[in-house]
Amino acid sequence: MFVMTKSRPPSPSVQTTAPTSAGQPAVDDGPGAKISLRQLSVYYHDFRAVRDVSLEIPANRVTAIIGPSGCGKSTLLRSLNRMTDLVPGARTTGQALLDGEDVLDRSVDVVGVRRRVGMVFQRPNPFPKSIYDNVAYGPRLYGVRGRELDCVVEHTLRGAALWDEVKDKLRQSALSLSGGQQQRLCIARAMAVEPEVILMDEPASAIDPRGTLRIEELITSLRETYTIIIVTHNMQQASRVSDETAFFTMDEDRAGFLVEMGPTGQIFTNPRQQLTEDYVSGRFG
Amino acid sequence: MSTTSRRAPDAWRLRRRRIASLVASGLAAACAIATAIPLIWILAYVFQAGAPALSLGFLTSLPTPVGVPGGGIANAIVGSAITVGVGLLVAAPIGIAVAIYVAANPHRPLGIAVRFSTDTLAGVPSIVMGIFVYTIVVRPAGHFSALAGAVVLGIIMLPIVIRTTEEMIKLVPTSLREGSLALGAPEWRTSIRVILPAAASGILTGLMLAVARAAGEAAPMLFTAFGNPFFSTDLNEPIATLPHTIFVYAISPYPDWQSKAWATAFILISLVLILNIVARVLVSWRTRRLGTMAR
Amino acid sequence: MNAGARAAGPPRRASLSARAGVRLRHGDRLYAVALALASLLVVAIVVAIGWDLWAGSRLSRDAFGLEFLVSSRWDPAIDRVFGALPFIQGTLVTSFVALLMAVPLSLGAAVFLAELAPGWLRQPLSLLIELLAAVPSVVYGLWGLFVLIPTLVKPLAQGLNGSLGFLPIFAGPVFGPSRLAASVVLATMLLPTITAISRDVLLAIPAAQREGALALGATRWEVVRQVLIPFGASGFLGAIILALGRALGETIAVTMVIGNNLDLTPSLLHPGYTMASIVANEFTEATFDLYLNALIEIGLALFVITLLINAFARLLIFRVAGGSARVVQA
Numbered sequence: 001m002f003v004m005t006k007s008r009p010p011s012p013s014v015q016t017t018a019p020t021s022a023g024q025p026a027v028d029d030g031p032g033a034k035i036s037l038r039q040l041s042v043y044y045h046d047f048r049a050v051r052d053v054s055l056e057i058p059a060n061r062v063t064a065i066i067g068p069s070g071c072g073k074s075t076l077l078r079s080l081n082r083m084t085d086l087v088p089g090a091r092t093t094g095q096a097l098l099d100g101e102d103v104l105d106r107s108v109d110v111v112g113v114r115r116r117v118g119m120v121f122q123r124p125n126p127f128p129k130s131i132y133d134n135v136a137y138g139p140r141l142y143g144v145r146g147r148e149l150d151c152v153v154e155h156t157l158r159g160a161a162l163w164d165e166v167k168d169k170l171r172q173s174a175l176s177l178s179g180g181q182q183q184r185l186c187i188a189r190a191m192a193v194e195p196e197v198i199l200m201d202e203p204a205s206a207i208d209p210r211g212t213l214r215i216e217e218l219i220t221s222l223r224e225t226y227t228i229i230i231v232t233h234n235m236q237q238a239s240r241v242s243d244e245t246a247f248f249t250m251d252e253d254r255a256g257f258l259v260e261m262g263p264t265g266q267i268f269t270n271p272r273q274q275l276t277e278d279y280v281s282g283r284f285g
Numbered sequence: 286m287s288t289t290s291r292r293a294p295d296a297w298r299l300r301r302r303r304i305a306s307l308v309a310s311g312l313a314a315a316c317a318i319a320t321a322i323p324l325i326w327i328l329a330y331v332f333q334a335g336a337p338a339l340s341l342g343f344l345t346s347l348p349t350p351v352g353v354p355g356g357g358i359a360n361a362i363v364g365s366a367i368t369v370g371v372g373l374l375v376a377a378p379i380g381i382a383v384a385i386y387v388a389a390n391p392h393r394p395l396g397i398a399v400r401f402s403t404d405t406l407a408g409v410p411s412i413v414m415g416i417f418v419y420t421i422v423v424r425p426a427g428h429f430s431a432l433a434g435a436v437v438l439g440i441i442m443l444p445i446v447i448r449t450t451e452e453m454i455k456l457v458p459t460s461l462r463e464g465s466l467a468l469g470a471p472e473w474r475t476s477i478r479v480i481l482p483a484a485a486s487g488i489l490t491g492l493m494l495a496v497a498r499a500a501g502e503a504a505p506m507l508f509t510a511f512g513n514p515f516f517s518t519d520l521n522e523p524i525a526t527l528p529h530t531i532f533v534y535a536i537s538p539y540p541d542w543q544s545k546a547w548a549t550a551f552i553l554i555s556l557v558l559i560l561n562i563v564a565r566v567l568v569s570w571r572t573r574r575l576g577t578m579a580r
Numbered sequence: 581m582n583a584g585a586r587a588a589g590p591p592r593r594a595s596l597s598a599r600a601g602v603r604l605r606h607g608d609r610l611y612a613v614a615l616a617l618a619s620l621l622v623v624a625i626v627v628a629i630g631w632d633l634w635a636g637s638r639l640s641r642d643a644f645g646l647e648f649l650v651s652s653r654w655d656p657a658i659d660r661v662f663g664a665l666p667f668i669q670g671t672l673v674t675s676f677v678a679l680l681m682a683v684p685l686s687l688g689a690a691v692f693l694a695e696l697a698p699g700w701l702r703q704p705l706s707l708l709i710e711l712l713a714a715v716p717s718v719v720y721g722l723w724g725l726f727v728l729i730p731t732l733v734k735p736l737a738q739g740l741n742g743s744l745g746f747l748p749i750f751a752g753p754v755f756g757p758s759r760l761a762a763s764v765v766l767a768t769m770l771l772p773t774i775t776a777i778s779r780d781v782l783l784a785i786p787a788a789q790r791e792g793a794l795a796l797g798a799t800r801w802e803v804v805r806q807v808l809i810p811f812g813a814s815g816f817l818g819a820i821i822l823a824l825g826r827a828l829g830e831t832i833a834v835t836m837v838i839g840n841n842l843d844l845t846p847s848l849l850h851p852g853y854t855m856a857s858i859v860a861n862e863f864t865e866a867t868f869d870l871y872l873n874a875l876i877e878i879g880l881a882l883f884v885i886t887l888l889i890n891a892f893a894r895l896l897i898f899r900v901a902g903g904s905a906r907v908v909q910a
Contacts, residue, residue, distance in 0.1 A: 088699045115797035125788035138796040306801035310696045316688025323768045324712040327723045382618035399619045402626040408890035410829025412856045416879040417629045420636050473611030501716025504831035508863045528718040535722045550719050561714045
């Protein structure tokens with residue numbers, strides 16, 4: 001099904017030597033860490049939504065972030081491509097290293113970060129334009145035009161397993177699609193700019209079960225090409241689609257923190273922490 | 286399509302896009318500043334040209350003929366107060382009642398008709414309302430009158446009162462209304478004892494905005510209140526108002542009168558702006574309070 | 581419910597509660613009737629205005645028919661012939677030129693206020709622009725007459741006449757009070773209207789649209805140009821048309837700066853007249869019925885135009901809200 005072959009230069013982080021630039025603490029990034037969080041905290045004014053998170057997101061894997069609502073998992077996700085910049089009063093401390101470069105640094109170009117780290121939102125948010133124009137939006141920003149653009153759109157839609165469903169109505173409004181199709185279109189739209197990481201914020205929470213299944217299949221098929229981080233409140237979904245799972249919860253002061261992270265199978269069957277066990281077995285949250 | 290060919294020109298393309306974004310933002314900022322300049326310019330000039338002619342005597346004495354020193358706008362201040370006040374007395378209860386009706390019955394035919402009528406009324410030029418009131422009040426009576434001026438201002442105020450009140454009533458949490466109804470209180474008691482008090486400061490805001498708007502209307506006064514150089518509080522007599530006085534003084538050829546126009550404008554604009562600012566403060570205070578109530 | 585209580589309960593208490601119920605329900609019915617009557621009154625006022633203007637202009641409509649709208653002879657003194665063309669032309673020209681000046685500025689300002697301005701600047705700047713909308717039109721007229729005309733309009737008119745005087749619309753001689761002066765004052769008055777509504781239209785666009793584009797690496801300006809402006813287009817159009825309605829009906833400020841001249845010339849630099857200002861100037865001087873009827877007919881025309889314009893504008897602005905609601909639901 002997934003026929004798209006990408007000529008992508010190998011991501012430096014996939015190499016076994018961790019790219020730690022000079023001056024940074026010598027934390028072991030582990031093999032293939034795409035994103036490394038170092039003591040990341042996110043504040044809204046005085047309120048700390050995320051506290052001191054340090055973890056490694058492996059490249060070309062699906063990492064799920066689970067936890068009770070309000071534990072800051074969406075906030076954490078949004079800070080990774082600086083969508084938190086849009087919230088007045090939001091600020092971050094600590095580092096989020098993407099291939100060793102801190103994307104939270106004020107001097108880093110936010111537009112460039114967002115190109116490398118794409119995002120899919122909780123509710124499908126296609127632009128009220130044609131299906132074609134939605135996928136083409138990103139590539140057009142980067143100057144792709146004409147026949148080449150047609151190719152990119154087709155490749156991307158094929159990659160998103162949406163091509164057969166929409167190839168005859170590319171010029172129709174994206175709003176004419178079903179909710180699940182719209183969400184897969186939004187995933188395709190994110191893929192079209194060839195990001196390295198795709199953040200997904202509860203991508204199936206507003207979608208019916210059948211649509212959810214298609215989205216999950218799509219996520220699984222994309223793991224070879226992209227590093228995917230998915231926030232979900234649905235533990236079955238996390239266990240179905242992810243390789244790694246990070247469990248977050250919050251303190252009395254409502255600041256979210258990382259309890260533990262590990263291979264998905266281990267988190268769901270044999271967690272190290274009591275808090276995690278309580279949560280995955282349904283005794284909490 | 287190869288990735289590298291698309292990545293290579295990224296750097297300069299990105300720079301170009303960022304510069305375009307900066308330039309556009311700069312232009313938009315310039316537009317915003319240009320849009321704000323007239324207010325500052327007007328205020329500065331009204332203050333500069335109006336303040337010298339201002340005195341306590343100006344507020345408390347009557348107009349004098351050209352060339353006679355002194356003179357003031359006491360008649361216009363009282364006239365504006367009377368026409369706006371009487372207009373408000375008519376417009377406020379009707380407007381609030383209409384707003385309660387529309388908020389409760391937005392989809393009934395009458396509700397839809399009222400909404401459309403309100404919007405239309407808000408868009409009808411005030412000079413046209415002046416014609417209307419001239420033919421229904423002035424012509425039958427055979428003379429211009431403060432009452433006609435009050436009626437016109439009442440009609441001008443109506444849509445403003447209706448709209449703001451309706452918005453504020455819709456902000457009142459339904460739980461509050463249901464709470465009262467569940468206790469067995471009838472609809473009318475719920476409206477008057479529960480919903481209106483909860484929306485009170487918002488309604489007050491609407492009334493203030495309506496007053497501010499009506500107090501500045503000159504055009505319809507030309508052939509309703511008409512103007513009067515003497516002191517009058519009689520609803521059946523022509524009466525002077527502040528905006529009409531500004532108009533008459535401004536288009537006169539006498540520098541003395543023109544400077545009085547500025548001084549009168551100073552009074553009027555202070556009144557209007559203070560009403561507007563207080564109304565806005567009330568609104569923000571109000572929305573915050575209702576917000577916590579809803580939670 | 582009360583009827584049931586009456587039947588089931590003990591007689592004495594039942595009659596008490598029944599009486600209270602009747603009284604309260606009676607109140608409810610009265611209350612509902614009162615509200616409905618007040619609402620009917622509002623509808624009646626609008627209908628009455630229309631009817632009144634229609635009936636009040638009968639003599640003029642009978643005498644001149646449609647000729648009234650295309651004839652340029654306004655002669656109340658000798659021949660008693662009335663044609664409204666100079667006023668219609670003046671109203672259309674000044675409103676159009678005012679929009680031409682105000683629209684780009686206001687849209688830019690709205691974009692800045694809603695999307696680009698730093699947070700601390702939005703509130704104060706919004707307040708300034710909203711207060712501009714509160715300034716009474718007679719004060720605009722005063723400012724236009726004594727400040728704007730000498731400092732801005734007249735030099736501008738001379739410059740236009742000097743460089744582009746060969747064009748009929750910039751033909752001399754140059755006057756202070758003129759159609760151009762009226763247009764500039766009108767434009768100033770329209771700025772806050774268009775800015776405020778367009779800003780609200782922008783703010784009503786779902787945040788998901790912005791985020792979607794930003795997450796693809798769009799710059800703020802690209803978001804505005806490619807996503808927000810197309811999304812809000814009909815809302816902006818609505819704002820502009822609403823402003824047009826204001827411009828067509830604006831009276832006092834225009835009357836003070838347009839020069840009140842019946843000449844039907846194409847030049848912007850020439851004094852002119854508008855529909856609203858002829859009514860303002862001559863209504864109390866209309867010494868015979870036909871004259872008054874002709875002025876009322878101008879009022880009727882203004883009423884009909886503003887009625888249509890408001891309906892259309894609100895439909896457009898409403899469609900944006902409806903459109904965004906559809907997207908959220910989808």
